[in-house]
Amino acid sequence: MSATSDDCIFCTIVAGEIPADVLGRTEHAIAFRDLHPQAPFHALVVPLDHHENVAASAAADPAVVGHLVTLADTIARESGNPDYRLVANTGAAAGQSVFHTHFHVLGGSSRMTETL
Numbered sequence: 001m002s003a004t005s006d007d008c009i010f011c012t013i014v015a016g017e018i019p020a021d022v023l024g025r026t027e028h029a030i031a032f033r034d035l036h037p038q039a040p041f042h043a044l045v046v047p048l049d050h051h052e053n054v055a056a057s058a059a060a061d062p063a064v065v066g067h068l069v070t071l072a073d074t075i076a077r078e079s080g081n082p083d084y085r086l087v088a089n090t091g092a093a094a095g096q097s098v099f100h101t102h103f104h105v106l107g108g109s110s111r112m113t114e115t116l
């Protein structure tokens with residue numbers, strides 16, 4: 001599956017059809033604040049193309065993962081959080097609830113949550 005998925009909330013955000021607090025954008029990816037922050041700084045970095053998880057995105061185009069990591073680093077630094085965690089839940093049993101590839105970018109505390 002790629003490009004867009006009709007019933008995917010992140011595809012809807014990518015398309016600009018519902019609002020998000022956007023922190024950064026490139027030709028490959030978008031970063032926005034998580035609706036339910038689990039850390040003082042909690043953003044999501046999301047590729048524009050729809051795949052269900054980071055491994056599927058990597059299989060389709062390995063460069064996508066590099067784009068996501070670079071955008072995550074940029075928005076973390078720009079928001080004053082040079083130390084941060086990246087989390088990519090893969091599969092429902094691992095806590096994934098949105099099946100469009102994303103990294104959580106967590107910063108702003110010493111633990112940065114261990115439950116995500």
Ligand code: 5GP
Pocket residue numbers: 009020021032033034035036037044089095096097098099
């Ligand atoms: P997952 O559980 O798949 O690892 O992470 C999905 C994340 O997306 C959750 O942290 C959840 O709060 C966030 N989320 C779900 N729907 C929306 C939305 O409509 N807008 C934003 N900004 N975040 C969302």
Ligand code: ZN
Pocket residue numbers: 004005008009010011012049050051099100
């Ligand atoms: Zn999607």
